Amino acid sequence: MRDLHLVGIPVDLRQLHHWGVCRSLTCNGYLDEGLALHHVLDECFGRAVLQPFRLMVPHERRQGKVFAYAALDSVALDQTARAVATPDLLEVIDLDKMQSVPRPASAWREGQRLGFDLRIRSVVRLAKPIKHEGKHFRQGAEVDAWLSHVLAGGTADREALYLDWLDARLDGAAKLERQASKMAQFRRSTAVRSRRMTEGPEVVIHGTLSVRDSGAFFGKLTQGVGRHRAYGYGMILLRPPQGSC
Structure with a gap:
């Protein structure tokens, strides 16, 4: 390691x-x-x-x-x-x-509670083409995770959906403590990829997690979370554990 x-x-x-x-x-x-x-x-x-x-x-x-x-x-x-x-x-x-x-990898142990500050590009790729309010979204298009949820008939609010998105991407390395986590900031921002401008969600989450697998958690720190990690998203900045939001 x-x-x-x-x-x-x-x-x-x-x-x-x-x-x-x-x-x-x-x-x-x-x-x-x-x-x-x-x-x-x-x-x-x-x-x-x-x-x-x-x-x-x-x-x-x-x-x-x-x-x-x-x-x-x-x-x-x-x-x-x-x-x-x-x-x-x-x-x-x-x-x-x-x-x-x-x-060091030895710093993390199972059950350890850690606060975090995380900026994410909370997007998913569509499994099939969808039409919504006159707009066509092709299969494989990268869209806001919340919009994908709504297009599929979901009713969760943004904060709950983005916390679900994050918990899933921790992938067993750690467990998100929902009562001590919140969406601290949301805005639509523009990114440039392959000399093309794209708009998408920029979300900052402040919260607390508990380590489930120390080796896998070390990997999450090393690799980051979600897409666009090479461009300033997905870095888990650690903080002291947070109280209930």
Whole structure:
């Protein structure tokens, strides 16, 4: 089982946008920050070395921080980046303030309760084509999990549906504590994939889980949850256990 470290690196949002524009990553004038960071991290540290990741930006600030899980600590990552990164990349991220803390597999045990903060792209693929309110959804189309539920005749509200979605994707590694978990944020956001703009649900869930299988849980931390994990979604940021919502 590989080592795991939680890595934090300051990010200059203005420089990230400038870099993304210079690299022609925009679509119709729009820059997907997750896409841009995906490229920045890959070019500095290697393909998928820092993944999953999460960009955290205080309200109306130009400075943020990207958190990620990696098999390497900050010393090894710093050595790699300084050997290969171009000057424009080093204006986006601040290597001098990069930090890491180990997250060994031995830290997790069955029954352990952990709080979490998770940003997800809560989508599913349709098993068959569906027509709804004049719109045609092809088989295999990626749609909001809640919309798929409604199209199938379901009546659950968004929060309950998204918590169900998450619990299913924990896949026995951990059990979601529903009374201590909630949808903290929901919005529709635009992503750029293959130079095309797509809209979808962006959901932040704050909650508590209990570890069921320590090895599988370590794998969930390493791999992330759900789709679009390479673009800033699905990283399980751990917190102290939460009280009832």
